[in-house]
Amino acid sequence: MSGDRVLGAARNDTERCVEAALAAIEPWQGKRLEYAPVLGGLQNSNWRITVEGNDTRYFLKIPGAGSETFIDRGLANEAARRAGVKGIGPELVHFDADTGVEVIEFLEGYRACTNGDFKDASIPHQIIDIYRVLHDGELLSTTKTMFDMIDEHLGQARELGVRLPEDVELILGEYQVAKEALLASGLDLAACHNDPMPGNFLVGDGQPMKLVDYEFASNNERAYELALLTTEMFYTEELINELVEAFYGRAxxxxLARVQVCSALADTKWGLWACVNQQLSTAWDFDYHKYGCWKLMRARLKMSDPRWPFWLKAL
Known part of the structure; x- marks a missing residue:
């Protein structure tokens, strides 16, 4: 295939890493393999693979250095396999538990969503349809709630000496209040994806949307899944109300209060994650610390909303 590299023709360390991963896949050994980069991953190295004699092409994901700090590879594999079986994600065909290298079917005719796609109100409704399928049925083997995630990142930040905003104690004080209120109300656990980055949703003309990248999947509060989506996309309160009704069947x-409180926790979680992530590697071509501080500021803005205490009381 024009533009693809043939196994054995690596020109640099990145391509040699790809070839080492491909050489370890036993069913493909001895076959002609071609590989080409797929753009879009923030941390991982992604590649399209063509295998001699196979009509299906494949998507190879090689985890980025340092990403193991946040990711349970076994759990991610469990969630990805389940999604493939349910038909909401691609079929998973290979997983190396030691390296985290994963191979899934390459979805021909699909493309990753962009932020622009999410301006179309039909997109979040399609996502909610996927979430219903994902959340239905048995829980995953591991529960990791937004509280577990936030507390984990706080521990990492302290251990690594991560610089956080001066007003972070105000945010963390309200976080504790929200945590106590949600736990007192009882968590509605479901098998959640926990990462609604636009690029994780794939669309194709006349094809059902697919959800990929289950690295942050776990059993978590159902409302948090929706809150992540509405917060990530800056949706208006009118649209949030509409999506809550579509998600739960009522609003x-x-x-509504549960989703609003969880949206503040979502920004707290990802704000801390980004600040910690910046400290783990200087190789990222992205200012994670700036992004994290912005997320934390938005969490504080939500927590300072005059309705915040009423949302907490309604939980």
Whole structure:
């Protein structure tokens, strides 16, 4: 295939890493393999693979250095396999538990969503349809709630000496209040994806949307899954109300409050994650610390909303 590299013709360390991963896949050994980069991953190295004699092409993901700090590879594999079986994700065909290298079917005719796609209100409704399928049925083997994630990142930040905003204690104080209120109300656990980055949703003309990249999947509060989506996309309150009704089948104040509180926790979680992530590697071509501080500021803005205490009381 024009533009693809043939196994054995690596020109640099990145391509040699790809070839080492491909050489370890036993069913492909001895076959002619071609590989080409796929753009879009923030941390991982992604590649399209063509295998001699196979009509299907494949998507190879090689985890980025340092990403193991945040990711349970076994759990991610469990969630990805389940999604493939349910038909909401691509079929998973290979997984190396030691390296985290994963191979899934390459979805021909699909492309990753962009932020621009999410301006179309039909997109979040399609996502909610996927979430319903994902959340239905048995829980995953591991529960890791937004509280576990936030507390883990706080521990990492302290251990690594990560610089956080001066007003972070105000945010963390409200986080503790919200945590106590949500735990007192009882968590509604479901098998969640936990990472609604636009590029994780694939669309194709006349094809059902697919959800990929289950690295942050775990059993978590159901409302947090929706809150992540609405927060990530800056959706208006009018659209949030509409999506809550589509998600739950109703939109009473208690459910709306639950999603609003979880949206502040979502920004707290990802804000801390980004600040910690910046400290783990200087190789990222992205200012994670700036991004993390912005997320934390937005969490504080939500927590300073005059309705915040009423949302907490409604949980």
């Amino acid at each position: 009473d104040f208690g459910l």
